[in-house]
Amino acid sequence: xxxxxxxxxxxxxxxxxxxxxxxMHPELSHEEVETPKxxxxxxxxxxxxxxxxxxxxxxxxxxxxxxxxxxxxxxADFDALPIQDEKEVAYKxxxxxxxxxxxxxxxxxxxxxxxxxxxxxxxxxxxxxxxxHQFAEExxxxxxxxxxxxxxxxxVDVIYGAHxxxxxxxxxxxxxxxxxSSAQDDFYITxxxxxxxxxxxxxxxxxLVTGSQLVVNLQQIVSRRVDPLKAAAxxxxxFQSGSTTNVIPDTAFIKGTVRTYDEDVRVMIEQKxxxxxxxxxxxxxxxxxxKYVKDCPSIYNDPAETKRVEKVAGYVVGEQNIIPGKPMNGxxxxxxxxxxxxxxxxxxxxxxxxxxxxYPHHHPKFDVDERAMIDIGKMFIGIIFEQSxxx
Numbered sequence: 001x002x003x004x005x006x007x008x009x010x011x012x013x014x015x016x017x018x019x020x021x022x023x024m025h026p027e028l029s030h031e032e033v034e035t036p037k038x039x040x041x042x043x044x045x046x047x048x049x050x051x052x053x054x055x056x057x058x059x060x061x062x063x064x065x066x067x068x069x070x071x072x073x074x075x076a077d078f079d080a081l082p083i084q085d086e087k088e089v090a091y092k093x094x095x096x097x098x099x100x101x102x103x104x105x106x107x108x109x110x111x112x113x114x115x116x117x118x119x120x121x122x123x124x125x126x127x128x129x130x131x132x133h134q135f136a137e138e139x140x141x142x143x144x145x146x147x148x149x150x151x152x153x154x155x156v157d158v159i160y161g162a163h164x165x166x167x168x169x170x171x172x173x174x175x176x177x178x179x180x181s182s183a184q185d186d187f188y189i190t191x192x193x194x195x196x197x198x199x200x201x202x203x204x205x206x207x208l209v210t211g212s213q214l215v216v217n218l219q220q221i222v223s224r225r226v227d228p229l230k231a232a233a234x235x236x237x238x239f240q241s242g243s244t245t246n247v248i249p250d251t252a253f254i255k256g257t258v259r260t261y262d263e264d265v266r267v268m269i270e271q272k273x274x275x276x277x278x279x280x281x282x283x284x285x286x287x288x289x290x291k292y293v294k295d296c297p298s299i300y301n302d303p304a305e306t307k308r309v310e311k312v313a314g315y316v317v318g319e320q321n322i323i324p325g326k327p328m329n330g331x332x333x334x335x336x337x338x339x340x341x342x343x344x345x346x347x348x349x350x351x352x353x354x355x356x357x358x359y360p361h362h363h364p365k366f367d368v369d370e371r372a373m374i375d376i377g378k379m380f381i382g383i384i385f386e387q388s389x390x391x
Contacts (some may be wrong), residue, residue, distance in 0.1 A: 001385055007117045010378045015113045015373050018042070018090035022105035026080030028316050029143075030137035032057045033305055035078050035108075039133050048131075055146030069127025070387050072154075072341075073159040074114065074380050075334060076107035077137035078290055081334045086364035087356075101366040102213045103164040103350065108133060110373040114380045129384060130156055140186075140295045144335035148340060158305060159343035160245040161334045163223070164350040166357055169325070170369040172349035173313040173379075176325030177306040180345055181299040182231075182259040183266050184331035188291040189214070191241075191279060193284070195250030204248045210284040211252035215239060217280050218256075221272050227266055231327070234269065235257045240323035259329060261298050268296075293357040296331040302342035309344045312382035317375060348375045 018038075027035050036052060036059050043050045043061035051060040052318035081101045085093035093099040095103050095178045127249055132152055136143035153159070158369075168174065191214070193207035234256065258273070260266040260368050281288040313322050323346065334345055350368030351358050357367045 001025070001382060002260060004117050004121065004381050005378050007120065008113055008374055008381070010111055010126050011116060012374060015109045016114060016370050019105050019109035019370060019373065020047045022090045023100050024094050026093055026095055026100050026105070028082060029079040029139040030099055030136045031055070032079055035063055036135065039078065039108065039112065043115060043131065046116055048115065048119060051314060054152055055143060055148070055150040056160055057135035058143055058147045058150070058152065059133040060136050060152060061115055061133075062270070063131070064123060064215060065125030065127055065129065066123035066222070067126040068177060068259070070278055071128040071130065072155040072384055072387060073130040073132045073156045073337070074111055075134060075159060075161040075337065076111040077134045077143075078108045079104060079136050079143075081138055081157065081362060083109055083362065083364055085125060087367055087385075089347060089367070091103045094371070099364070101363060102138070103368055104137065106164050106350070106368060106373055107162065108377070110282060110376040110378070113373060113377045117377070117381065119383070125384065132159070137333055140293065142296070144333040144336040146265065148237070148336055153337065153340055156341055158219040158387070159337045159341055160305075160309070160380065161337070161343070161381060162348055163332070163345070164372045164376070165347045166351050166366060166368050166369050167350035168347060169351045170321050170323050170349050170374070171317060173312070173317045173375070174299065174323050174325035175309050175346035176327060177303050178357065179261040179298045180301050180325070181328040181332050181335060181353040182261055182332065183263075183335075184295040185258040185270065185299045186293045186295060187256050187258065187273060188293070189254040190289040191252040191254070191281060191286045193250050193252075196248050197248035198248055201248060203242050205250075205285050206248050207286060208249050210286045211241055211254055212253065213284070214277060214280045217276050218273065221269055221276070225268065228261050230265050231260070232269060234279045243286065245391040257305040261327060275366065296333045297335045297339060299332055299335040299345050300338055302338070305342055305344040308347050308386055311384060312379055312386050313346070316378045316382055346379065348372050348379070355383070
């Protein structure tokens with residue numbers, strides 16, 4: 001593998017150029033037009049079979065190795081965020097109000113580097129490698145579900161994904177066995193009461209008070225219904241009702257999010273939330289509308305594949321640079337892939353104080369140490385050669 005790793009280092013400047021081009025020309029989720037074209041063109045130049053418009057805007061590249069082995073998918077995302085780029089760098093976003101603030105440009109470029117290195121030595125590659133470039137990771141519904149429905153995992157035995165992390169120092173690696181991210185669900189509640197004069201509350205059904213009571217009641221789900229040894233969070237992020245001092249409003253609007261790991265906890269919270277909304281409104285003689293949107297499930301890292309990834313990391317970054325992993329509170333629609341087939345999702349450090357690459361993800365000054373592309377690339381290459389022959 002050392003020759004492959006050395007080749008990856010040789011083409012690093014090319015990967016930096018590609019990453020910076022994407023960074024200067026970001027495209028929002030479900031609006032990616034030029035980005036998938038650039039990815040497909042790069043893969044075709046390598047002589048790979050390419051499939052475009054997968055699930056809408058996704059791109060797949062296929063490399064058939066010269067040795068027997070499994071069919072392995074490697075995933076990268078390529079959408080940007082609606083954030084104004086405030087960095088003072090030469091590759092600053094040229095699109096007002098849009099930037100790559102989560103590292104997807106780096107993920108894409110790293111995976112293309114892997115494709116180039118492996119395509120130059122196909123005869124040594126075991127099995128088939130699928131380079132899975134996903135659109136629209138940052139929104140709901142995300143691109144993963146659409147790509148799966150369009151067959152991106154057909155014939156695939158195992159999948160791997162990597163995410164650069166600005167708050168994890170460059171050169172460090174982490175992965176966690178089992179649940180690695182929270183599931184995300186969102187809820188939207190409209191409470192209907194009967195408005196009236198602020199001086200005559202007895203003649204009204206106060207939607208604002210009912211909504212306030214509901215916000216308090218919802219907090220009992222996690223504190224009194226969830227096993228203390230299992231993690232969960234319910235957050236009300238928006239509460240809108242009324243507009244002046246002396247009018248009791250007839251409606252209240254509440255929006256929030258639910259984060260869980262275990263699927264049984266996820267199901268229970270959905271059921272209890274609706275029960276509490278119903279009982280709270282009934283107690284006040286109000287009516288309600290509830291929309292509960294189930295988004296990404298938890299990423300579940302297969303134990304065997306996690307151990308495989310850790311073994312490769314020991315070779316790539318060194319045992320001393322493997323740090324304990326912990327579940328992400330954020331969600332990732334990569335989780336849908338690992339609901340279908342086994343795999344592992346790991347974190348590569350990209351933080352660097354000298355480069356001012358220490359801002360959190362989704363921050364206007366977000367950036368990472370671009371050398372993380374080499375670590376991601378080496379990990380993917382190492383994983384492919386670590387796989388045993390397909391049974």
